[in-house]
Amino acid sequence: MGKKITIEPVTRVEGHGKVTIHLDNQGNVTRTRLHIVEFRGFERFVQGRPYWEAPVLVQRLCGICPVSHHLAAAKALDVIVGAGTGDGLTPTGEKMRRLMHYGQMFQSHALHFFHLASPDLLFGIDSDPLMRNIIGVALKHKDLAVQGVMMRKYGQEIIKATAGKKIHGTGAIPGGINKNLTIEERDAFLHGADPLNIDKMIEWSQAAVDFFKDYHQQNQSMIDNFAAFPSSHLSLVRKDGALDLYHGVLRAVDAEGKKILDDVDYQEYTKYINEEVRSWSYMKFPYLYHLGKENGWYRVGPLARLNTADFIPTPLAQREFELFKAYTNGKPNNMSMHMHWARLIEILHAAEMMKELLNDPDLQGDDLVTKGTKQNEGVGVIEAPRGTLFHHYRINDKDQIEMANLIVSTTNNNEPMNRAVNKVAVDYMTGQKEITEGMMNAVEVAIRAYDPCLSCATHALGQMPLEITLYDANNNLIDRKRT
Numbered sequence: 001m002g003k004k005i006t007i008e009p010v011t012r013v014e015g016h017g018k019v020t021i022h023l024d025n026q027g028n029v030t031r032t033r034l035h036i037v038e039f040r041g042f043e044r045f046v047q048g049r050p051y052w053e054a055p056v057l058v059q060r061l062c063g064i065c066p067v068s069h070h071l072a073a074a075k076a077l078d079v080i081v082g083a084g085t086g087d088g089l090t091p092t093g094e095k096m097r098r099l100m101h102y103g104q105m106f107q108s109h110a111l112h113f114f115h116l117a118s119p120d121l122l123f124g125i126d127s128d129p130l131m132r133n134i135i136g137v138a139l140k141h142k143d144l145a146v147q148g149v150m151m152r153k154y155g156q157e158i159i160k161a162t163a164g165k166k167i168h169g170t171g172a173i174p175g176g177i178n179k180n181l182t183i184e185e186r187d188a189f190l191h192g193a194d195p196l197n198i199d200k201m202i203e204w205s206q207a208a209v210d211f212f213k214d215y216h217q218q219n220q221s222m223i224d225n226f227a228a229f230p231s232s233h234l235s236l237v238r239k240d241g242a243l244d245l246y247h248g249v250l251r252a253v254d255a256e257g258k259k260i261l262d263d264v265d266y267q268e269y270t271k272y273i274n275e276e277v278r279s280w281s282y283m284k285f286p287y288l289y290h291l292g293k294e295n296g297w298y299r300v301g302p303l304a305r306l307n308t309a310d311f312i313p314t315p316l317a318q319r320e321f322e323l324f325k326a327y328t329n330g331k332p333n334n335m336s337m338h339m340h341w342a343r344l345i346e347i348l349h350a351a352e353m354m355k356e357l358l359n360d361p362d363l364q365g366d367d368l369v370t371k372g373t374k375q376n377e378g379v380g381v382i383e384a385p386r387g388t389l390f391h392h393y394r395i396n397d398k399d400q401i402e403m404a405n406l407i408v409s410t411t412n413n414n415e416p417m418n419r420a421v422n423k424v425a426v427d428y429m430t431g432q433k434e435i436t437e438g439m440m441n442a443v444e445v446a447i448r449a450y451d452p453c454l455s456c457a458t459h460a461l462g463q464m465p466l467e468i469t470l471y472d473a474n475n476n477l478i479d480r481k482r483t
Contacts, residue, residue: 107155114148126438
């Protein structure tokens with residue numbers, strides 16, 4: 001008798017989604033799908049609103065990565081107000097935004113690794129779910145739990161100082177920023193009492209990278225083979241090929257490292273990227289036009305960024321980048337669980353960048369905004385914690401938004417996440433007579449490696465329990481369990 005397994009919702013991710021796995025009468029996996037079942041309508045919500053409201057409105061997509069949407073929208077509106085495409089702001093405007101962005105990257109990566117992903121590493125994929133959570137980490141690995149909390153707190157305080165609030169701030173405006181950083185704020189971040197100072201954050205970031213490398217050495221087969229599959233990778237890079245999380249040109253490489261998108265201007269992204277709609281998900285499936293739907297899909301996020309970049313422009317992270325690249329002999333890394341390794345290298349880079357920016361006197365400047373000849377359309381792209389984020393707006397002659405298109409990071413990773421789900425389901429469930437909780441969590445572990453922010457595409461009220469339903473080959477319900 002065949003089965004249909006439903007995992008709903010996927011846990012320890014931001015937002016709500018479900019997974020369905022179909023097995024035939026012999027227990028072979030025949031189809032898997034990651035469904036995004038709630039509807040996001042922000043592209044329509046903002047239509048008719050004054051364009052300058054967009055950076056505040058669109059960040060309501062999410063409470064975890066609002067800064068990314070705030071800055072991507074502001075960058076698009078920079079173009080509309082004639083301030084250029086990332087390099088036309090005043091030094092204070094650009095550097096305050098960069099500090100805000102690295103604070104966001106730092107806190108979000110810390111949240112994901114320490115709170116959401118580490119329980120699976122520390123306790124095992126098939127360990128007791130009552131222990132396999134942040135409470136279990138706090139009980140058994142207190143130092144790691146404290147570091148995760150304090151690192152996120154530091155990043156959130158950086159966001160508050162640059163955006164005005166920790167969540168849903170207002171700091172970035174079309175053409176610049178609405179505040180600078182005071183000497184008192186700067187000194188608190190540089191020299192605050194332990195552990196809330198930048199040197200401690202750098203020390204802990206390095207320790208987190210070392211923790212993962214040690215774990216990888218002890219669990220090499222699992223980390224290398226779990227949900228591993230070849231893919232293309234896409235991200236922004238600086239014009240000289242450096243990792244740049246705030247601004248750059250679009251680059252994509254295939255699974256062997258060949259460039260398939262060669263440092264193009266993201267204002268023209270519609271020439272290169274299209275989105276496919278499929279009936280079973282509200283989340284679209286992006287792909288590169290010239291390679292088509294079958295072969296044009298790609299990964300974004302920490303793994304992709306380290307696969308596309310030539311180097312990292314901070315010394316400690318560059319040293320780790322060289323070790324990361326050496327592991328695959330310079331070829332792109334296609335191992336999903338190495339997403340955590342890449343994410344921690346980015347935490348270290350973000351900490352180094354925050355220290356560099358905090359020591360820059362431009363942050364105390366008074367020239368905050370620049371404008372030029374207004375245009376009716378603009379695109380803003382940024383590397384959000386989860387990957388490349390596109391915001392595209394067009395306005396009418398009344399300064400109202402008449403078109404908005406958002407391709408969020410998790411949308412870019414839609415096809416890769418579906419392939420990861422299928423790879424793990426086939427590896428763990430084929431031929432099994434009984435589907436265990438550990439097997440189902442293995443599917444979730446594959447999804448969690450991508451740190452999906454399903455909130456950016458989904459909205460639901462209340463608490464959704466985990467429900468597992470089993471169907472026979474004729475789609476008749478044979479069992480349902482609810483946690």
